[in-house]
Amino acid sequence: MIQIANQQKLVFAWGVVLLVVRTTNLLSLFVEWVKLFTDKVTRGGKMKKWMLAICLMFINEICQATDCFDLAGRDYKIDPDLLRAISWKESRYRVNAIGINPVTGYGSGLMQVDSQHFNELARYGIKPEHLTTDPCMNIYTGAYYLAIAY
Structure with a gap:
């Protein structure tokens, strides 16, 4: 139960970070870092799916x-x-x-x-x-x- 709560807090924190990070170059560096980070933090890469969803939400605005x-x-x-x-x-x-x-x-x-x-x-x-x-x-x-x- 504690692990799930910590993961939810982490997803929220990275969502807030993504609100600030809005450039293509910085976002791509951030996504690469998230790939490395989430593989180490979670079993089976479940966190990676959440992070990818959050990243995709902002790609349209960045491209615009x-x-x-x-x-x-x-x-x-x-x-x-x-x-x-x-x-x-x-x-x-x-x-x-x-x-x-x-x-x-x-x-x-x-x-x-x-x-x-x-x-x-x-x-x-x-x-x-x-x-x-x-x-x-x-x-x-x-x-x-x-x-x-x-």
Whole structure:
């Protein structure tokens, strides 16, 4: 009974970790690590099946965000790898990241779109919570502000 409770806690903990880890490269490294880890921890690899199910839940969102870097880069004539680099530097690819800016307020999401732009974005129907829940919207918004800045 104790072993099952510990396994459930472990599955929950790794599920939380997967909510934070949302990049293709990091996810693939994480999956490889899970393969090694679960073979040692469980008998018969039962934990591996749970981990695989959790990983598959997030693959669609990860692929969508990857495509959005390419699409936003094309639409705003910005190198997609530059957008990825900015996202990594600003949020470590965390969709729900919030960063404090002592001068203007705070930044939201992957691209850390600054709160000073929220009034302007509201005119287009973009709410602050959209920037932390919709990776594609955040990437496009960040690319837009980068394009008009340069």
